Amino acid sequence: MSYPFRDKFLPWPRTPLFTLAKPDGDLKPFWEAHARDFAYVQPNTNFAESAAGDLPIPSTLVNPDTGARIATPEEWPALRETHLRNITRILYGELPPKPQSREVEILKEKEVFDGTALQRILKLTLCNDGKRHEVTVLCYIPKAAQPVPAIVAMNFPGNHGCTDDPDVPLSPWRDQQKPRGDGKSRWNFRLLTDAGFAVITCARYDFYPDDVFGRKESVFRLFHDESELTPRDRQYTAISAWAYGYSILRELAASFPEINAKDIWAHGHSRLGKTALWTIANDPGWAGAISNCSGCAGAKISRRNYGETLEVIDHFFPWWVTHEALPYAQNPAILPFDQHTLIALAAPRPVLVTSAHEDQWADPMGQFLAVKGAQETYQLLGGKPLPSQEYPALEEVLMSPSLGYYERHGIHDVTDQDWTNVINFIRQTR
Numbered sequence: 001m002s003y004p005f006r007d008k009f010l011p012w013p014r015t016p017l018f019t020l021a022k023p024d025g026d027l028k029p030f031w032e033a034h035a036r037d038f039a040y041v042q043p044n045t046n047f048a049e050s051a052a053g054d055l056p057i058p059s060t061l062v063n064p065d066t067g068a069r070i071a072t073p074e075e076w077p078a079l080r081e082t083h084l085r086n087i088t089r090i091l092y093g094e095l096p097p098k099p100q101s102r103e104v105e106i107l108k109e110k111e112v113f114d115g116t117a118l119q120r121i122l123k124l125t126l127c128n129d130g131k132r133h134e135v136t137v138l139c140y141i142p143k144a145a146q147p148v149p150a151i152v153a154m155n156f157p158g159n160h161g162c163t164d165d166p167d168v169p170l171s172p173w174r175d176q177q178k179p180r181g182d183g184k185s186r187w188n189f190r191l192l193t194d195a196g197f198a199v200i201t202c203a204r205y206d207f208y209p210d211d212v213f214g215r216k217e218s219v220f221r222l223f224h225d226e227s228e229l230t231p232r233d234r235q236y237t238a239i240s241a242w243a244y245g246y247s248i249l250r251e252l253a254a255s256f257p258e259i260n261a262k263d264i265w266a267h268g269h270s271r272l273g274k275t276a277l278w279t280i281a282n283d284p285g286w287a288g289a290i291s292n293c294s295g296c297a298g299a300k301i302s303r304r305n306y307g308e309t310l311e312v313i314d315h316f317f318p319w320w321v322t323h324e325a326l327p328y329a330q331n332p333a334i335l336p337f338d339q340h341t342l343i344a345l346a347a348p349r350p351v352l353v354t355s356a357h358e359d360q361w362a363d364p365m366g367q368f369l370a371v372k373g374a375q376e377t378y379q380l381l382g383g384k385p386l387p388s389q390e391y392p393a394l395e396e397v398l399m400s401p402s403l404g405y406y407e408r409h410g411i412h413d414v415t416d417q418d419w420t421n422v423i424n425f426i427r428q429t430r
């Protein structure tokens with residue numbers, strides 16, 4: 001066994017970047033150090049399979065504390081709790097509690113796509129201890145053969161960035177507002193509604209603005225004082241705030257008469273793919289999840305030194321994972337789980353993991369190995385293994401009713417081809 005991780009992450013003393021965010025909001029020192037460190041880390045990232053190392057991946061069926069292996073489905077819930085606790089402590093922290101109340105206001109509703117679907121735009125207000133937190137939700141619901149399955153997927157650019165439709169309100173995000181329609185190629189709403197799926201989305205920043213100062217404006221503010229939500233308060237992570245948001249959206253979708261409450265799927269791209277997996281690990285109400293190009297701290301095995309590593313995430317995105325992650329990020333061999341364990345927490349509910357050939361940063365092989373590693377739990381619970389244990393050819397979609405994996409041509413992105421694969425995957429789970 002070779003230990004694959006470099007001794008030195010950086011050739012100069014490591015300054016935790018979040019400590020450089022000035023209390024007055026000045027981000028210049030943070031971004032300068034970020035750019036300097038990243039300029040070293042990126043060219044020094046390993047993309048050679050021969051140097052990825054061969055650290056053994058722990059079985060999801062073995063208790064990391066006692067070394068005891070379980071053999072029956074009845075033993076899984078207790079072991080699952082242990083894994084969930086470890087992943088909470090070391091990676092993503094706790095999700096916020098449920099709000100005391102919520103208000104839903106329909107802002108707009110109209111027919112779209114030649115009358116085949118409804119577009120509904122809502123303001124959802126979460127209320128707790130006199131504080132209010134607003135989220136704008138965009139929904140597309142097919143009119144045929146209801147109640148329909150639904151896909152909940154947060155977006156990066158804001159709702160207005162997912163479509164050219166001028167009726168979709170601009171969602172403001174400080175100075176980083178994206179132009180209308182900016183990310184629309186990732187959102188073929190019509191393809192999904194034509195296939196009979198509703199889609200529910202909102203901006204990720206409505207639950208946690210995605211930067212080192214985001215915490216104080218995040219949904220955590222309903223439950224904590226601003227003084228507890230500084231860049232150092234790393235137990236409150238963006239990934240948990242988004243996962244919380246996904247489940248709030250699921251509950252909203254489940255309240256629509258047009259939607260089948262038992263058939264709601266969490267989908268996320270990249271950092272939101274990490275989130276989709278964490279979401280369904282925490283909430284039994286989901287039918288399943290799709291991780292699109294989620295990579296490190298998502299569906300990729302952390303014990304592989306290939307592409308992005310946990311150490312990179314801990315350093316450059318310290319608001320995504322807790323401060324507990326660092327010793328494990330520096331020495332993944334001591335992690336009591338790996339990311340296949342996160343997938344196994346979804347079992348027996350189906351999970352599809354997608355990757356892209358030009359997205360080696362996200363380590364397609366590491367994501368395949370995580371799906372493969374999760375199979376033991378699925379099989380214990382009566383699920384089906386992948387149809388092959390070999391790495392699939394490019395574009396070949398491996399899927400069983402429990403798990404799916406493929407690597408397509410192209411870049412880190414969400415394409416119509418990905419959505420078509422999602423639809424096919426969900427259909428064959430029935």
Ligand code: GCU
Pocket residue numbers: 269270271272293294295296308313361
């Ligand atoms: C960066 C980051 C990834 C993340 C991605 C994204 O590339 O390193 O971990 O998945 O951003 O969310 O787009």
